[in-house]
Amino acid sequence: MSLEEHSALIAQLKPLLMEPDFDEVFQQLTLDESNSTRFLVKMELNRLASPCTRIIDLRDKSELPCDEIRQGQLRHFLDAPAKSALLEAMSLFRDKYTLGVYEHVLQAHKERRQRQRQDKALDKSQADNFLVPGVVLGNYLYRCEQRMNYSIKISLQQGSQPAVAGVTLDLSVGGARIRLPNPVVVDASEPVRIKLLELGEEYYFQDLQQGIEYQIVELETDNDFSWMRLKRLGGSQALSDLLEQVILSYKLRYKVDINDVLLSTTGLGFERHYLPHLPHLPLFVAGSAPAPVLSHMLLSQDNSQLLHYFQDENNISQLPGMLTQPRLTALLAEPDNAEHSLFFCFTHLVQGKLFFYSASLAELKRQSRLALFLGFGSTKASWRVFKLMQHEISHQKGYKPAILPGDDNRYSPLVEQQLAGFSHVLQLMDLSSAAAQQHYQGWQYDTDANALKGFGQAKITDKPIKLVAMEFSERRQESRFAFKTKVKINLGQEEISGISQDISGRGLQIKLEKIPQLDKQDKQQVVLLNFPGLQSLAGKTDLSQMPYRLVRQRKRGQVLHLNAVMGHTPHVGIEFLNRLLAHNKDKLEQLVERHAEAKELADGMKNLLLRELHSLPYFVEKTVKSAKIACLGVGNPGARLSALFADAAATQSFNLGPLLRDGGFKRLLLEPIRQMKASDNMDFFEVFIQVSQPSSGRLHLKSVAACELGETRAQIDFIRQARTMGRFVALRVYRGATDKPDMQYIRRELEYIRVHASHRAKQLEQQLWHIIGVGELLDITQEVELRYPVLSS
Numbered sequence: 001m002s003l004e005e006h007s008a009l010i011a012q013l014k015p016l017l018m019e020p021d022f023d024e025v026f027q028q029l030t031l032d033e034s035n036s037t038r039f040l041v042k043m044e045l046n047r048l049a050s051p052c053t054r055i056i057d058l059r060d061k062s063e064l065p066c067d068e069i070r071q072g073q074l075r076h077f078l079d080a081p082a083k084s085a086l087l088e089a090m091s092l093f094r095d096k097y098t099l100g101v102y103e104h105v106l107q108a109h110k111e112r113r114q115r116q117r118q119d120k121a122l123d124k125s126q127a128d129n130f131l132v133p134g135v136v137l138g139n140y141l142y143r144c145e146q147r148m149n150y151s152i153k154i155s156l157q158q159g160s161q162p163a164v165a166g167v168t169l170d171l172s173v174g175g176a177r178i179r180l181p182n183p184v185v186v187d188a189s190e191p192v193r194i195k196l197l198e199l200g201e202e203y204y205f206q207d208l209q210q211g212i213e214y215q216i217v218e219l220e221t222d223n224d225f226s227w228m229r230l231k232r233l234g235g236s237q238a239l240s241d242l243l244e245q246v247i248l249s250y251k252l253r254y255k256v257d258i259n260d261v262l263l264s265t266t267g268l269g270f271e272r273h274y275l276p277h278l279p280h281l282p283l284f285v286a287g288s289a290p291a292p293v294l295s296h297m298l299l300s301q302d303n304s305q306l307l308h309y310f311q312d313e314n315n316i317s318q319l320p321g322m323l324t325q326p327r328l329t330a331l332l333a334e335p336d337n338a339e340h341s342l343f344f345c346f347t348h349l350v351q352g353k354l355f356f357y358s359a360s361l362a363e364l365k366r367q368s369r370l371a372l373f374l375g376f377g378s379t380k381a382s383w384r385v386f387k388l389m390q391h392e393i394s395h396q397k398g399y400k401p402a403i404l405p406g407d408d409n410r411y412s413p414l415v416e417q418q419l420a421g422f423s424h425v426l427q428l429m430d431l432s433s434a435a436a437q438q439h440y441q442g443w444q445y446d447t448d449a450n451a452l453k454g455f456g457q458a459k460i461t462d463k464p465i466k467l468v469a470m471e472f473s474e475r476r477q478e479s480r481f482a483f484k485t486k487v488k489i490n491l492g493q494e495e496i497s498g499i500s501q502d503i504s505g506r507g508l509q510i511k512l513e514k515i516p517q518l519d520k521q522d523k524q525q526v527v528l529l530n531f532p533g534l535q536s537l538a539g540k541t542d543l544s545q546m547p548y549r550l551v552r553q554r555k556r557g558q559v560l561h562l563n564a565v566m567g568h569t570p571h572v573g574i575e576f577l578n579r580l581l582a583h584n585k586d587k588l589e590q591l592v593e594r595h596a597e598a599k600e601l602a603d604g605m606k607n608l609l610l611r612e613l614h615s616l617p618y619f620v621e622k623t624v625k626s627a628k629i630a631c632l633g634v635g636n637p638g639a640r641l642s643a644l645f646a647d648a649a650a651t652q653s654f655n656l657g658p659l660l661r662d663g664g665f666k667r668l669l670l671e672p673i674r675q676m677k678a679s680d681n682m683d684f685f686e687v688f689i690q691v692s693q694p695s696s697g698r699l700h701l702k703s704v705a706a707c708e709l710g711e712t713r714a715q716i717d718f719i720r721q722a723r724t725m726g727r728f729v730a731l732r733v734y735r736g737a738t739d740k741p742d743m744q745y746i747r748r749e750l751e752y753i754r755v756h757a758s759h760r761a762k763q764l765e766q767q768l769w770h771i772i773g774v775g776e777l778l779d780i781t782q783e784v785e786l787r788y789p790v791l792s793s
Contacts, residue, residue, distance in 0.1 A: 048100030049093060056105055058082055062113075071097050082109050130657040130665070134634040134642070137271050137617065138610025140264040140401040148247050152198040154178060157211065158186050168196075170259075173243045175231045176214070184226045188216045191233055199246065207239040258756050262764070264403045265749040269768045270633055271610065272742035274617045276472050277682050277774055279734060281306040282609045283319075283426040283465075285328065292328040294320055295422065298605045299469040302681045302736075305559070306430055307467075307482070308501045308511075309384065312354045312459075315484045315589070320464055321457035322358040323388075323426075330362065332424060335390060338782050339365065344373055347382040356457040361786070363455075371445045371789070373452060378440035385436070385783055387429040389614040393422055397611075399604045404752050415600045425608050431732070431783045433686075439712065439787035467589055468602045472742060480504045481581060481588040486533035489560075490545070491516050505578045507551070507563040515557050518550070525550045526565055529573065538576055546573040552679050616641050618656075619738075620673060620773030627670050629656060630771060641779050644691070644699070644729065658701035659687060659733075668705060673737050673773035682736030682775060686784070688718050692726035706730075716788050730784035735775040741768040 026042070033041070056076045059066045064079035069086065074097065078086060085108035089101040150171040156178070157163040166180035176194070186192060193211035200208040213234030220227045278300040286295035299307065310319040322345060331340045339362035348355045357377070364370040377383050399419045402409035410416055483503045487510050489496055498512035519525055527550060531543040548562035564571045581588070613635025621630035632654050634642055645654040660669070668685060676683075686706040693699055702722075709715050722728035743750070743765070754761040785791050 048098060048103070050099050052097055052099045052102045054102050056082070056086075056102065058109060062109070078105070079109075081112050085109070130629065130660050131653055131655050132618075132629045133631050133653055135270050135631045136263060136267050136635075137274070137613065137633040138267070138607065138635045140267060140403060148172065150247070152196060154197060155195045155211075156180060156184075156186075156192050157195075158190060158192045161185065163195075169227070171243070171247070173232075173240050173247070175217075175229070177227065177229050180226045180228070182221065182224055182226055184221075186216065186219075186228075188219050191215055192228075192230070194230070199242075203242060205236075205239055205242060207235045212239070258753055258760070261403055261749060262753055262757075262760055264401065265746050265753060266764055267633075268403075268746050268749065269741060269743075269764065270617075270619055270631070270771075272472070272745050273619060273738045273768070273771050273774050274633060274776075275470055275606065276301045276739070277734075277736045278303055279430070279682055279776075280615075281428040282605070283323070283428060284422045284605060284608075285332070285424040285426060286421050288332070288423045290329055291325060292332060292423065293325070294323055294328075294465050296466045296468055296605065298602065298609065299467055301472070304502070305554075305681070306428060309430075310356070311482060311484055311501075312356075313352060313484065315482050316460055316463060317465060317589075318354075318356045318457060318460050319428075321356055321460050322386075327360060330360075331388060331390060331426075332392075335392075337362070341388045341390070342782060342786075343386040343388060344377060345382075345384045345386065346377040346380040348380075355459075357452060357455045358457055359455045367454075369447075369451065369455075370792075371443045372447045372449070373455065374440050374786075375443035375445045376449050376452065378437050378443070383432065383437055383440070385431045385440075387431050387780070387783065389427045389429065390424050391612040391614075392424050393608055393611075395420055399607055401607065403749055411600045411604055412597065415597060415604055418601060419604045419608065422605075422608065425612075427609075427614060429778065431780055433684075435706075436784075436787050442712075443789045463589060468598060468605060470602050470606055471599050481585075483588060485531065488530040488532060489516070490528040490530070491518070501559070503577055503581070505581060506574055507548070507561065508577075509559065509561050511559050512557075516560075518553065518557050527560075527562065529562065531573075531576075534576070534580070537580070541572060541576055543572065543576060546571070548573070552677075554681050610635055614778075616645075616777040618775055618777065619771050620669065620775075621767065622770045622772045626666075627772065629660070629665070630767065632656075633776075641777060644701070658689070658703050659731075664705070668733070669735055669773065669775070673735055676735075676737040678737050678739035680736065682734040684732050684734045686780070687731045687733055688715065688722070688784075689729040689731065690718070690722035690725055691729055712788070716790060719785065719788070719791060728781065728785070729779065730781045732778045732780045733775060734778070735773065738771050738774050741771065743768070 026038075053074065055074055056078060057066075058079055059077045062079040062082070064081070066077040066079050067083070069076040069078050069083060076086070082105055085105045086101065089104035090097065093101055148171055149169070151167050151169065152171075154166050154168055155163040156166060164180050164184055166178050169177045169179055178194070191213045192215075194214050195211045196208055212232060214230035215233050216228055217231050218229035279302050281303045282298040283294055284296040284298070285292045287293050297307070307317065310317045310322070312318050322343060327340070334340055340360055342361040343358055344361075344364070345356060345358040348357065359369070359373055361370075364373050398409045399416065400409050400411050411419070480502045481504070483500055485500050487498050487500055489498065489510070489512070494517065496512050496514060496516055498510045501509040501511055503509075526547050528545045529548045530545065531538075535543050547565040549565050550560060551563045552561040553559065554561075564574050613633070617633035619630045619633070620627055632642070632645075642654065645656060645658075672683070687703050688706055688709065690702040691699060692702075704718070706715060709718055719728050750761050750765065753764070
């Protein structure tokens, strides 16, 4: 018989060992055991209760400080956990130091160290799983010449500093990339003088002997080396001819450097996954203070709902009524004042006319109307909260990236002129959600709602903002036009009213007054559509009970995308809508433009937008076993959000472990994305983060999904605790499924890479094809803190 088989019985008897009636209790608890078993158990208990003289010394076995503990004549050296285990065990043996106490302390120490090793291994494994690289989006390097992998010895000098020896990593006529051993002290804003030592020995040129002036474009460093990307400033034409001759003569021996082209092409490939799902509305400002004007807006496949929100009963956008000149001037004059960038809005329908009410946070505080506007406005179904981010456009840099050597870095003169007229890029972000709206209703007010009349927007009667749509792998066969009219749908026995958002000849998008009971199993569900508002224009044509097929649904079925069901006879709806569009094309706003000039303008506006991203896009990649985060898209490396997750041990790497570990990646991202289609708009969840910085200097992040915190009180307590421990950060995490990659957009770049490194072109293609999900992280801290009145009091 093994004592291990009776370990539970021994553990049960151990606390009773020193009791006076132990023998009687022992007989009762072992009635079902054989005599030999009882004998062996009794022997083991007596062994554990026997006095012990062994010393426990953990000074070389524990990572914790050890204190001297006297036990009679014995001196133990124990850490805090072992001391607790000693006291716990001695209480079982009537404060006597026995063999059982000795073994209990050592076993407890062994188990603690084992758990510690397992936790470290798990933390390292999780950290490695969520340590992801950054991919530059938008800020692409402009390449006008070939660069060759060519290593020669150099010396670098700046001002009166001593010269530093190094080597080139690649070389072109107009620039170079070099490596220097640390420590290197340079001012990146000042030019440096480089001597190409080996070329100076082979060719005698005054420029080579004196050194060539270069500007530092990029500087990276680690413990051992510093890497610099340089742009040539000085030197004669003869030097340029020499460098070109050297590059041509060595071209067959050395590889053409394609790193810059590969980095830029990778960014272009990933941006084609992200931009169709861009949830924000980019707005372009022409002119500056005191008369900035909204000139253009850039449309993606996902941000059209923002456009629809501001359309009134006449299909005219009332967005300029919210972003008036005084508000734009205040925003642009104080870009760091967040109170000018947060807007609140609701609508009021009176006798068929839609009126908009809006206010910035700065205005509400200045007029002491914050509680009234938030408390009353949030009771409206049309309640919205918007965040407006902005950056100023630098016209020193070209609008079109020249990624391949010899590429033209300019658009057509007309497009260049239009882009030069923009002064700022704004991003209108919708931060509204049903859960947040409930919190806003907690704002108490005792003022009459008529006091809000001053925030009513002036009615806009023209269409001053031009719409420009980004072109993707477009499957749509017809142009769409913004158009609002009353509709009714019949779904079985149910009739629901709604309003159209946009139309084309064969289909339309409608928003219903309530959520219909759709059959989720029927992917080709047919509804009967009526146009009561257009019947007076149709004459004898009956615009009722027309069959349309459900193509897509959003907002739990409240927004439907419909396509006409074609039969043997002409479809009445198609014929009527085509006539309506033909006679009113000049009056309607087209949502998709197709001519070459519009494509160029959209591409240039997209490049201006991506120069400074205010969110952190991420991409989910399919793997052999499951999926992982492939990379983060970085548009502004110094941004606060990217710095929050920057990994201290590696440049251009980000640790998303605090957000996604403990099953968060699968539960919050992967499983929802797998349930979505590429045609679905991204949805989101919110994360609350406690950011603290202990004495070690590294940021410590503790995060939890807001939906998992539970009731309002728990959310408020988390925010308060985070403020006490350090600071509070709230993120909105968008997630969506991607379509196939747009390889046509990067076809020329891939062909160039394939010529010089076919394996790297193949790797990039495979990675882009493996992307199954996309999303972004957006900082919404200020808006979240404003939801709870108790935090603002």
